[in-house]
């Protein structure tokens with residue numbers, strides 16, 4: 533089944549062999565499986581993967597091969613994808629707003645857990661979801677709560693999450709209705725400070741005490757950071773340790789089983805993006821020429837305007853020689869005619885770059901393949917397999 537794809541030694545191997553005109557994302561299955569292993573070894577509970585960050589089939593199958601057995605899904609499409617690729621996986625349907633036909637679809641695909649953050653959405657779940665699943669195990673419903681944001685690059689609480697008071701009522705109602713009662717939160721994305729998780733776990737303790745219900749599980753969300761800035765390596769183990777310690781302190785002997793659902797933190801650093809310089813256009817003011825790439829914010833760089841610049845970028849000539857000139861700040865535009873199609877800030881790039889050169893950007897696996905558009909006729913983005921990402 534499937535197409536046998538060439539595995540290249542590294543991105544330069546591919547660049548030299550093909551000289552691509554369209555943008556490319558490189559996946560290193562070895563890097564992805566190693567990152568999965570880091571979570572499986574370090575996180576004090578069940579590691580699930582948030583499919584929305586990157587639903588490429590090679591991502592899902594490699595995570596499953598590494599031992600990831602649970603998936604956070606948000607739509608019937610994602611549910612069907614995981615059931616097809618990893619039939620025995622535990623599905624956690626953690627989009628707290630669902631149409632009734634989507635709930636019925638989820639029940640038909642034996643979803644194990646549903647999150648909820650409002651009474652009206654809990655009414656819908658109670659109307660359509662049986663207390664017991666096919667094999668007889670109880671169905672879990674998790675009350676999702678929010679706090680004022682700390683430490684996240686992007687505020688998820690603005691859309692989803694109940695107040696502590698509402699979460700208390702939801703948790704009580706879930707238990708009374710005969711479902712496995714649990715709690716969940718999502719601290720944001722690219723959170724670098726363990727304190728973000730600590731504040732939520734303490735709130736989970738307050739909600740559980742006020743409800744008089746001990747949650748079976750506490751899902752500590754995603755939000756784990758990836759390596760975006762060369763000098764700042766994500767301190768995942770410090771975050772894992774803090775989650776375990778605070779949960780033990782808050783809940784004592786009754787500590788709920790822990791779950792996490794990283795998207796970015798699992799997948800981002802398993803990919804690198806390759807974009808080609810279409811033009812170095814005279815800025816007209818005697819300053820540095822503006823760089824025009826064949827990829828931009830409607831393509832693999834979609835989330836940069838929200839998340840901020842990244843600096844793990846190297847430049848190569850078409851025959852694969854690295855440009856080692858002094859780095860200067862450049863304005864970088866994407867290929868579309870839209871004026872917002874520009875990377876944030878200035879990119880520090882070598883002064884000896886030329887038209888036709890390539891930029892290789894590390895850490896590009898999250899919210900890139902899946903948010904790519906075909907706007908303006910661009911966006912022919914291919915995924916290639918490599919052994920290693922850094923030439």
Ligand SMILES: *Cc1c(COP(=O)(O)O)cnc(C)c1O
Pocket residue numbers: 582584585604626627718720721722753754755756793794795796797898
């Ligand atoms: C998006 C999302 C995640 C994954 O977030 P990352 O920041 O990519 O880790 C996890 N859980 C929920 C509920 C989400 O919506």
